[in-house]
Amino acid sequence: MNTAPGTGLIPDVSSVSACRLRAQGLHVGYDDRTVIADLDIAIPDAQITTIIGPNGCGKSTLLRALSRLLPPRAGTVYLDGDDINRMRPKTVARTLGLLPQNPVAPEGLTVADLVIRGRHPHQRWYQQATAADEAAVAWALEQTETADLADRPIDALSGGQRQRVWIALTLAQETDLLLLDEPTTYLDLAHSVEILDLVHTLRTEHGKTVVMVLHDLNLAARYSDSLFVMRAGQLVAHGRPDEVITAELLDHAFGLQAHVMADPVAGGPMIIPLGSRLPRIQRA
Numbered sequence: 075m076n077t078a079p080g081t082g083l084i085p086d087v088s089s090v091s092a093c094r095l096r097a098q099g100l101h102v103g104y105d106d107r108t109v110i111a112d113l114d115i116a117i118p119d120a121q122i123t124t125i126i127g128p129n130g131c132g133k134s135t136l137l138r139a140l141s142r143l144l145p146p147r148a149g150t151v152y153l154d155g156d157d158i159n160r161m162r163p164k165t166v167a168r169t170l171g172l173l174p175q176n177p178v179a180p181e182g183l184t185v186a187d188l189v190i191r192g193r194h195p196h197q198r199w200y201q202q203a204t205a206a207d208e209a210a211v212a213w214a215l216e217q218t219e220t221a222d223l224a225d226r227p228i229d230a231l232s233g234g235q236r237q238r239v240w241i242a243l244t245l246a247q248e249t250d251l252l253l254l255d256e257p258t259t260y261l262d263l264a265h266s267v268e269i270l271d272l273v274h275t276l277r278t279e280h281g282k283t284v285v286m287v288l289h290d291l292n293l294a295a296r297y298s299d300s301l302f303v304m305r306a307g308q309l310v311a312h313g314r315p316d317e318v319i320t321a322e323l324l325d326h327a328f329g330l331q332a333h334v335m336a337d338p339v340a341g342g343p344m345i346i347p348l349g350s351r352l353p354r355i356q357r358a
Contacts, residue, residue, distance in 0.1 A: 093117055094283065095140060095170070095251055099149035102132075102139045109135045110307040112149070117251075122277050122284045124294040127304035128328050133287045134175060134255050136304070140285065141172040141253050153251075167195035170251040171244040175259065179228040185239050186224040189214055192246030214245035218272060234265030241272065252276065254286045258293070266290065270297045295319050296340045303327050319343035 093116040102110040109132045117123055117140075125133045138144035140151055142158045151158045158166060171192075179188050192214065193207040215221040218238040228236060237257060244252060254273070258266035274297055276282040288294040294301060295315040303311040303318060305327045311318050319342075324330045329350055337344040 094119055094154050095152070095285070097140065097146075097149060097151045100136075100139060100146050100151065101148040102135055102144055102146050104135075108147075108307070110139070113307070113309060115140075115302065115309060117283065117285055118300055119283050120277070120281050121299035122273060122286065122297060123300045123302060124286045124288050124298040125302045125304060126288060126291060126294050131304040132307040133304055137172075137253050137255050137285065137287055138174075141170060142166050143172070143174075164195045167247060167249075169249055170253065171247040171249040173240055173244050173252070173254045173257060175255045177240050181229065183228050184224070185215075185220060185226055185228060185231075185242075186211070188228055188239060189224075189242045189246050192243040195247060210246050210248055211242075214242040217245055217276070218242040232265075233260050234262075234268060237261060237265070237269055238272070241269070245276075250281070250283060252282055252284045254284065256287050256289070258288065258290065266293060273297065291319070291324075291345050292337075295343050295345070296337065315342045319345065 096114075096116040098114050100110055100113040100115070101108065113136070115136070125136060127133050135144065139146055140158075142151070142161075142163075145159050153161065153166065153169060189211050190203060190207065193203065193210060196207065196210075197203075212221070215224060218241050220235065220238050220242055223231065223235060223239065228239065231239065241254075241257065244254075257269050257273070261269065270293060273284055273286065277284055277299075286294075286298075298315055301312060301315055301318045302309055303323065310327055311323055319334055321332055321334050324332045324334070324345065331348040331350065333346040333348060334343050335346065336342075
């Protein structure tokens with residue numbers, strides 16, 4: 075097997091055409107800065123896939139490109155075989171749901187008012203909520219355990235409650251594909267585990283395909299079926315967590331010196347940080 079230095083694995087795109095969401099030759103950036111260049115990726119169906127990598131490596135940029143929020147400068151993102159940037163926005167929104175980083179709701183909006191907005195892709199502009207819309211919202215609130223919060227303002231919720239409500243909005247779209255950008259941001263460990271338990275349920279009980287960006291490597295290893303590792307806008311490894319997470323990979327991708335051992339609960343890899351070989355200025 076050919077390998078990128080220090081990783082032990084490189085992306086294998088031999089089956090790229092079989093996946094519902096994929097990209098080929100992707101070039102993405104902002105203004106005059108290129109963030110991702112000539113990247114190929116195929117998201118495994120009906121799995122939890124997590125994109126990991128150091129700050130600034132292009133994880134969120136990749137998610138924005140995969141969700142049609144950021145048009146590529148070159149290359150193509152395919153959704154069910156079609157160029158996603160040539161598809162109608164409503165068609166995409168009926169298939170793919172996105173939870174962006176740090177979403178913001180209008181002031182004074184209640185939980186129910188926010189979650190019903192997830193039904194917009196299924197409605198005509200002149201149409202009021204139907205019984206199907208109300209059923210989808212009720213299901214989304216039930217799945218996220220937020221039904222008792224329906225009449226409360228978003229501003230009055232805790233961080234964990236707010237994240238669940240935003241996920242409820244995404245679920246109300248009734249899409250098979252979910253893209254979650256840092257769903258555990260600003261949450262303590264207990265609330266992070268609650269959110270990831272919910273994501274796991276969506277995959278195991280409802281067959282959702284989930285793509286996440288996470289910073290916590292141990293949580294990523296425990297909750298993911300597959301990992302994609304990025305460094306400087308490139309994929310340097312992908313595979314099952316037990317294939318990907320090695321001391322060599324962590325050193326190569328993150329500049330992190332660590333011991334990798336078996337998780338005594340989940341059985342996958344668990345990372346014990348030992349220190350960083352990066353200069354202090356690079357860690358800031």
